[in-house]
Amino acid sequence: MKLSHNQILVLSLGTLLAAVAGCSRSGQKARSAKSNDSIQLGIAVSKDVPIQIQGSGHVTPFATVAVKSQVDGELQCVLFNEGAESKRGDTLFVIDSRLPESVVRQTEANLARDQALVASAEAEAHENEVLFSEGVGTAELAKQTRAAANAAQAIVAADKVAVENAQLQLSFCHVVSPIHGRVGKLLVDVGNSVRRNETILAVVNQTRPVYVDFLVPEDQLPAIREEMKNGELNVNATIPGNAGKSSTGKLLFIDNAADTETAMVALRARFANDDEMLWPGETVNVSLTLTRPTNAVVVPSSAVQLGLTGPYLLVVRPDLSVERRVVTTGNQVGKETIITSGIHASERLITGGQEYVTPGKQISSHSENSRSLATTQIRDDPR
Numbered sequence: 001m002k003l004s005h006n007q008i009l010v011l012s013l014g015t016l017l018a019a020v021a022g023c024s025r026s027g028q029k030a031r032s033a034k035s036n037d038s039i040q041l042g043i044a045v046s047k048d049v050p051i052q053i054q055g056s057g058h059v060t061p062f063a064t065v066a067v068k069s070q071v072d073g074e075l076q077c078v079l080f081n082e083g084a085e086s087k088r089g090d091t092l093f094v095i096d097s098r099l100p101e102s103v104v105r106q107t108e109a110n111l112a113r114d115q116a117l118v119a120s121a122e123a124e125a126h127e128n129e130v131l132f133s134e135g136v137g138t139a140e141l142a143k144q145t146r147a148a149a150n151a152a153q154a155i156v157a158a159d160k161v162a163v164e165n166a167q168l169q170l171s172f173c174h175v176v177s178p179i180h181g182r183v184g185k186l187l188v189d190v191g192n193s194v195r196r197n198e199t200i201l202a203v204v205n206q207t208r209p210v211y212v213d214f215l216v217p218e219d220q221l222p223a224i225r226e227e228m229k230n231g232e233l234n235v236n237a238t239i240p241g242n243a244g245k246s247s248t249g250k251l252l253f254i255d256n257a258a259d260t261e262t263a264m265v266a267l268r269a270r271f272a273n274d275d276e277m278l279w280p281g282e283t284v285n286v287s288l289t290l291t292r293p294t295n296a297v298v299v300p301s302s303a304v305q306l307g308l309t310g311p312y313l314l315v316v317r318p319d320l321s322v323e324r325r326v327v328t329t330g331n332q333v334g335k336e337t338i339i340t341s342g343i344h345a346s347e348r349l350i351t352g353g354q355e356y357v358t359p360g361k362q363i364s365s366h367s368e369n370s371r372s373l374a375t376t377q378i379r380d381d382p383r
Helices: 005-038 098-133 139-171 218-228
Strands: 040-043 045-047 052-068 073-078 091-095 174-176 181-183 200-217 234-239 242-254 264-271 283-289 296-300 305-307 310-316 322-326 328-333 336-341 348-352 362-365 376-379
Touching (some): 052 181, 052 328, 091 200, 098 139, 200 283, 218 242, 234 264, 264 283, 296 348, 310 328
Antiparallel strands (some): 040 348, 045 296, 073 091, 234 242, 234 283, 242 264, 296 336, 305 310, 310 322, 310 348, 328 336, 362 376
């Protein structure tokens, strides 16, 4: 039978529609398979968790000293490696000591000369005092020679001070580390002249212990001050990108005023830093622990979604239908978030693939153990 042109057109169109429908069903199956692999379930649990204030801070050396010479002269020698650790009293630099050494020799010579004069003056004074006591000498001469002997002794005392001062200036030619810490880069090369108390030769930072300075919102201040009454507060510091390693210190003090522009308050914690994990100047993530509330309801942080009305969870009812429930969140602790209202412990919720879940729909779980992540499948609500 020969088909007309219109019949051929209708048959072709039907074939095309059937192919499109088949492709549509294949796409739906693919999307459904993707949903099955992406949607995950979790459960709200009740446990003891710490209340923490999160923030960022920076590491500050416990002490910083700009090393300077206390004498004028030429820098002759450098006795440290840049970045190396030095102990208090270690010699770092040597200044040309020829001039101070000559001053020491001169003052010592003056002292020896005046000590000889004292011996002569003492002998003369003693002799005149004996003659006066025997009625041969005069009282006036005895007094004059005694005064001369006393003056000579005063000169010797001044000479001794001059010698000590000269020896002290000589000792300043060896510039020592004033603290235990790490020496920075060399700021003056050998051969250059340095000026007393002016030229900075290097900077030493004390890295054990160290401070961590950080900021918290001023509305957290009452809780922090209240907890400080009960004892020291722990502060945990981690380096961004290396959360697996942390250091624990103690809150040292709260600054005496809040910043009126940022509404933040500066805090400082002290860390022993025996392993030198914290390095001066670097930025760290800071967590200040206040209390450990009992029976707090926590959920995986991945379950918390943000909407126009605030945070919400996609909760799975006992009949496996999905409910969009607004909640009030507390602090985030690790990968978990505290829920202060809106959900109870043991309730199931969607922790992954929320974009494939619609409130009012039902899910069927392939796993009855909702405490672990479970692959789920969506189906239309039959009601």
